Structure formats: C-alpha cells, structure tokens
Amino acid sequence: MSRKLLCWILAFLTVSNHSLIADICCETEKCPAIALLLMGPPGGGKGVQSKILSAKYGWPQISTGDLLRQQIKDCTELGLKVENLTKSGQLVPDSIILDMIFERIQQPDCQKGFILDGCPRTLVQGQLLDQHFQSHHIKTVVLVLDVPDEQIKERLLHRIVCEKCGTPYHTKTLPPKQEGICDRCQGNVIKRPDDSDAIISDRLKIYHQQTEPLFEFYSSKGYLTRIDGTLSKEEVSEKIEQVLTHYTCETTCQ
Numbered sequence: 477m478s479r480k481l482l483c484w485i486l487a488f489l490t491v492s493n494h495s496l497i498a499d500i501c502c503e504t505e506k507c508p509a510i511a512l513l514l515m516g517p518p519g520g521g522k523g524v525q526s527k528i529l530s531a532k533y534g535w536p537q538i539s540t541g542d543l544l545r546q547q548i549k550d551c552t553e554l555g556l557k558v559e560n561l562t563k564s565g566q567l568v569p570d571s572i573i574l575d576m577i578f579e580r581i582q583q584p585d586c587q588k589g590f591i592l593d594g595c596p597r598t599l600v601q602g603q604l605l606d607q608h609f610q611s612h613h614i615k616t617v618v619l620v621l622d623v624p625d626e627q628i629k630e631r632l633l634h635r636i637v638c639e640k641c642g643t644p645y646h647t648k649t650l651p652p653k654q655e656g657i658c659d660r661c662q663g664n665v666i667k668r669p670d671d672s673d674a675i676i677s678d679r680l681k682i683y684h685q686q687t688e689p690l691f692e693f694y695s696s697k698g699y700l701t702r703i704d705g706t707l708s709k710e711e712v713s714e715k716i717e718q719v720l721t722h723y724t725c726e727t728t729c730q
C-alpha cells in the first residue's frame with residue numbers, strides 16, 4: 477500500500493484527532509535529513525547565516541576546519557596525519573576531509589539536518605558528497621550567497637573580529653560600541669592578518685576557479701538556489717527561510 481494512501485485512510489479513520497494523523501504520517505513518510513550547503517565567496521556572509529539557521533532549525537554547523545582542529549587536539553591517528561601534512565605545507569586530501577564529515581553526520585544531532593561550512597570546495601568533493609548523501613537518503617539543498625568581488629573586498633578590508641568569540645565587526649558600518657572591545661564577550665577585537673588586499677584577491681581567485689564549477693553541477697541536479705548576498709543580514713536570512721520551507725518535514729507530510 478502506498479504511504480500516501482495509508483495517510484488518507486488514517487485521515488478518514490481518525491478525523492477527530494489531527495495531531496495523531498500528522499504523527500502517523502510523519503512516522504510513515506520519514507522525512508529525509510537535510511544537508512544544507514551554504515556557498516559563496518569568502519566574506520560573503522556564510523558564517524553569519526549559518527549561525528542564524530543553526531539556532532532556528534537546531535541543525536549543527538559542521539566546519540571542516542573545526543573538525544580537523546579537533547582531531548589534532550585529540551591526538552587521534554587521523555589528527556597526527558593531518559598535522560604532518562599541514563606542517564609540510566601539503567593539502568589535506570579529499571578522502572580524509574570527507575571521511576571526517578561522514579563520521580560526524582552519523583551522530584544523533586544530525587538526524588534532521590546539518591549545515592556544512594567550508595565543504596565542498598572542489599567539484600570532486602561535491603561529487604563524492606553527493607554519492608554519499610544519495611545513498612543515505614539525505615536531501616541536499618545548496619544556497620549560494622552572491623556578492624560581487626568589489627563588495628567582498630570592501631567588506632573584508634574593513635572587517636575586524638573578536639579574538640575570543642569570533643563575532644565579526646566592520647570598522648565603518650558596524651564597529652563595536654567600545655573601540656577594540658567585543659560587545660558580546662569583552663574580548664579583543666582585531667584585524668585578521670589574512671584580511672589583507674593580496675590575500676583576499678588570492679582567495680577570490682581560488683573561489684572562482686575551484687568552487688564555482690560546483691554550481692553548474694548542483695544546478696543540473698536541481699539543488700541550487702542563488703540568493704542576493706548584498707541584501708541586509710535579515711533580508712538574506714528571510715530569503716533562505718523561504719527556500720527552506722519547501723524542504724522541511726511539515727511540507728512533505730501534509
């Protein structure tokens with residue numbers, strides 16, 4: 477019997493109890509977990525939006541950088557391998573990064589969804605992720621925050637961040653209330669050394685060369701939605717939520 481038909485029969489049998497119907501339908505038509513891939517240029521607002529979404533939906537924010545640092549801190553076999561690679565200036569291979577992600581998303585807090593931060597960066601990573609997600613019935617949603625290079629440079633050159641909690645500020649448009657001191661945690665607000673003109677230009681070049689080819693791949697699969705990242709933080713987050721309403725459990729169960 478199809479799940480839809482079962483839901484209809486249950487609906488007729490228990491007309492008086494709407495919540496029961498919803499529960500049974502949701503149980504029967506199990507909602508897939510959502511892999512939310514927020515993409516866009518460095519400094520395009522991915523970090524800020526990830527935090528907002530994570531708080532709203534309860535999906536953990538999974539950063540490959542954090543995962544690598546944790547492995548090194550815990551002195552795991554993988555951590556030692558990664559440490560040796562980075563010390564000798566080599567890149568961490570895709571297989572290591574992906575294995576770490578696959579292990580992380582098996583944890584119970586990822587059952588409904590998770591937000592990937594900093595991965596995939598290349599087409600190969602994207603294809604491997606897609607294979608894994610498809611075979612594990614995880615629904616991929618890709619959102620690209622579009623911001624032109626000139627605006628990125630303007631944002632990053634004036635960006636200052638809290639050393640302690642990572643809250644970003646902007647020297648012109650969003651300075652901390654007290655100069656050099658974080659509004660949230662009283663930590664020191666500093667300019668990151670990698671927010672210099674030359675380094676920003678390099679990072680944008682790598683983004684255009686390596687990450688942008690992924691958009692065609694995701695677009696051909698129907699996963700991708702582009703969002704105007706030049707809008708205010710609130711407007712961007714509203715647009716993201718509009719896209720996500722198509723994928724949430726309630727929508728698929730009704």
Ligand SMILES: [Zn+2]
Pocket residue numbers: 638639640641642643658659660661662663
């Ligand atoms: Zn702070």
